[in-house]
Amino acid sequence: MRLTHQREEILSFLRSRRAHFNATEIYDAVRARIPNISLGTVYRNLGKLVEDGEIITVETENRSIYYDGYIAPHTHFVCNGCGHIYDFEDEEHSFKPIKDQGFTINKQRTVLYGICTECNKKNKK
Amino acid sequence: MRLTHQREEILSFLRSRRAHFNATEIYDAVRARIPNISLGTVYRNLGKLVEDGEIITVETENRSIYYDGYIAPHTHFVCNGCGHIYDFEDEEHSFKPIKDQGFTINKQRTVLYGICTECNKKNKK
DNA sequence: CTCCTTATCAGTAATAATTCCTATTACTAT
């Protein structure tokens, strides 16, 4: 995998921010540094970076896929009030019964939905 | 919420099969019984049924949303070999640290990805 | 440093999934 300028910018953007972005948001952010980058390039590189394990995807009930430069296993919380995605430590999961049946687990995703602390405070007022 | 013929057929189809279907598959299945039902109607009713808690959605790394008539909390396993989605019991999760911070959790989704027992067997041959 | 191969690029067209719109029909309560 060649380390192109475009790929470098996309990866460093995702690594520099502990947040979750969809392809369009990444496109807009990277365009500030590479004005004529195309959306197709963003998608292609995001795909390659995921394949390579440099970043991960977060699938939620929202329509678009979010990309995350923080790749250690963790749980996501989507706030249905403000839409923000929060990171939390994973609780212990062994998935032993599943593995014992002969299933190979390569990837694990947990997404919680609800209302975050901030939005809960606002609602009380 | 009116229990229309269309809504009834969609719901009973999902309840009768312990499997996971996307909107097009449900459309095709229900069309066998209501030939002139429209895809828009299928989507609208799926949305209402989800809102009402009669069915749940499963978001995966595949592009389309899957709908599930089995609403008790459970974990999904997506096989990257055959594409089949399996159901498993949830392990115990308290999410206590998250709740203690003032977050309200309304919904929890865990999706595992890997290779199922059947596909593992086939690969060995 | 220069050449060469080939992955990658920008730009654009195509596809797929989902949502929206409009005229019409069905149900409910008066």
Add this chain to the structure above:
DNA sequence: ATAGTAATAGGAATTATTACTGATAAGGAG
């Protein structure tokens, strides 16, 4: 029966993502 509301079929529109094409540039060999 009538008015008012909710749901429908059918199709158009939107959104997210992928595929295609000729041009460009990354990285290795000499």
